[in-house]
Amino acid sequence: MAHLTTDPTNVARWVVVYPIYINSRKTLEQGRRLGVGYCCDSPTAQEVALVVKANLKLECILEWEKAYPRDFMQRGRVRVQLFDANKKPLNSGIPNRQTLLKYIALQINKIPNRTLPPTDDAAIFAQFVPTATTSSASATPPANASAGGNTNNKKNKKKK
Template sequence: MSTDRSRWVIIYPIYMNSKKTLAEGRRLAISQSCENPTASEIGDCCAFLNLAFCIEPEKAYSRDGTGQRGRVRVQLKKVDGSPVNAEIPSRRVLMLKVADLMSKHRSRIKKGEAGASTTNTGGGKSGKGGRKKK
């Protein structure tokens, strides 16, 4: 069975980047988006959802001036037009599921733990480490 990848939907990371505005290309609400997703993270989420995908690292979103590269092509429909995964019938539903999975992605969990492990060793609000003026 030959699949035509040009018929697959394209997902740019900027579509679900909470740091971007709607005018800059974000397509989800900020509450549904995640911070600075990458094409490889989106690919990992598609693999978790058992969807065929391919990462195109050399491609960039036309309105993105930051130069973030990469996009993901995902197969949502079979050759006959039926959905590959009945739970994901459209691009919007795919973006919502990927953005939800992104918060549980292994690279994001490690970042969160690193920030949470720091402890306050100084005493008081002054930031002087408990030293008092003489």
């Protein structure tokens, strides 16, 4: 891209980390970048930013309005300044993007009292659907149900 600068200190050139990159519940096709053994369970962009700022002491920007293209319902990404103006790593322990992702996932797993979302789709769906409190005795039959017999006469006719 010719319009972007090659200066690594420019925010547009910082490393982008979406939480889905280190989510052990996602497949490689869905966007995970590491092996499942290195990943953590359902990380958030806020947790990623917390680890980068507190543990690595690297400059980062949390962008809540951004979404991962393959999973646009999950909001948030973090831009991390990994290199200085001379293209040298700011933290000698984190020389590249893969090492950064592994470190972030490891530290998120160590966060105490981390609350995880429900593991199955039924539990997630149940959060948004109100439960019905009507009993089966007061239930009315559907409007198109007949009192008895078969209403489809074509099936009852004999073929000649």
